[in-house]
Amino acid sequence: MDPTLDALLGFAPDYDSAIPYMRRTRDYYAAIGYTAPYRWAHYLAAPFTPLSKPLGQSRIAIVTTAAPYQPDKGDQGPGAAYNGSAKFYTVYSGDTAHDHDLRISHIGYDRTHTAATDSNTWFPLPALRRAAAAGRIGAVAARFHGAPTNRSHRVTVETDAPEILARVRQDGADAVIVVPNCPVCHQTGTLVARHLEANGIPTVAMGCARDIVEHAAAPRFLFSDFPLGNSAGKPHDVASQDQTLALALRVLESAPGPQTTMQSPQRWNDDGRWKLDYLNLEQIGEAELKRRREEFDRQKELARPNRTVKAA
Numbered sequence: 137m138d139p140t141l142d143a144l145l146g147f148a149p150d151y152d153s154a155i156p157y158m159r160r161t162r163d164y165y166a167a168i169g170y171t172a173p174y175r176w177a178h179y180l181a182a183p184f185t186p187l188s189k190p191l192g193q194s195r196i197a198i199v200t201t202a203a204p205y206q207p208d209k210g211d212q213g214p215g216a217a218y219n220g221s222a223k224f225y226t227v228y229s230g231d232t233a234h235d236h237d238l239r240i241s242h243i244g245y246d247r248t249h250t251a252a253t254d255s256n257t258w259f260p261l262p263a264l265r266r267a268a269a270a271g272r273i274g275a276v277a278a279r280f281h282g283a284p285t286n287r288s289h290r291v292t293v294e295t296d297a298p299e300i301l302a303r304v305r306q307d308g309a310d311a312v313i314v315v316p317n318c319p320v321c322h323q324t325g326t327l328v329a330r331h332l333e334a335n336g337i338p339t340v341a342m343g344c345a346r347d348i349v350e351h352a353a354a355p356r357f358l359f360s361d362f363p364l365g366n367s368a369g370k371p372h373d374v375a376s377q378d379q380t381l382a383l384a385l386r387v388l389e390s391a392p393g394p395q396t397t398m399q400s401p402q403r404w405n406d407d408g409r410w411k412l413d414y415l416n417l418e419q420i421g422e423a424e425l426k427r428r429r430e431e432f433d434r435q436k437e438l439a440r441p442n443r444t445v446k447a448a
Contacts, residue, residue, distance in 0.1 A: 152408030184394035197277035202238035243318035245365030254371035297331035
């Protein structure tokens with residue numbers, strides 16, 4: 137890299153590009169002792185269903201990986217540490233006529249650069265209501281649906297995605313916005329979107345992990361180059377949230393075919409150095425890696441009762 141030449145040509149720094157989440161996640165878990173590499177879902181083609189009616193006449197649903205707040209499950213508030221006990225393992229639904237307290241403490245979002253103080257950055261129901269009031273969409277579907285963040289491709293494809301499809305059909309939704317948060321969430325959301333599209337429901341994913349979504353071949357994708365946990369826009373910035381949704385709706389209605397990605401023009405800040413931090417082994421010492429392995433094992437034990445309840 138020649139800084140003088142880069143300045144002359146107007147090049148951005150090499151680090152200021154989309155984070156390679158699959159590689160970093162694989163390397164990180166190997167470093168804390170999980171030597172069997174995780175296999176990310178990979179497809180070479182995607183299903184695609186065009187909108188059956190103009191967007192202004194369409195009923196739009198949301199699929200989220202955020203979890204309802206559970207007061208008995210420990211700290212789930214802004215800045216909370218990863219909380220495995222707050223996970224959910226079955227599809228849930230909520231009435232979009234009411235506000236909901238959905239949180240993301242149960243997943244691996246970017247806790248260094250995001251404090252999780254504004255749920256509108258991961259659950260765009262208020263923005264979707266505004267779009268309906270403005271006539272941009274026909275209506276908000278009667279329910280939104282929660283997709284479990286499941287590392288098992290088979291469970292997502294054979295159990296959770298069909299259940300979400302059934303509920304979306306019950307609500308008469310014409311299209312679905314899928315909003316993931318953590319790395320595995322992006323895979324889950326993409327697998328759900330693929331299942332919906334294969335069964336006649338158009339979708340668009342709004343997310344921050346480009347490599348994971350494109351590796352799994354999402355039908356339509358709006359990429360926001362933001363820290364994980366901000367798929368629906370910047371926190372406490374209604375204009376950013378409305379623009380992010382507007383771009384997603386544009387992709388939904390105008391994508392020429394499958395595997396269409398649009399990148400949002402918004403930047404998180406003027407300095408892209410935040411991208412150097414997330415699960416980057418070059419930034420983590422050996423003592424910290426040991427502590428994280430112990431904490432990861434502890435969180436798995438905390439989540440175990442939830443898995444047992446689901447199995448029962």
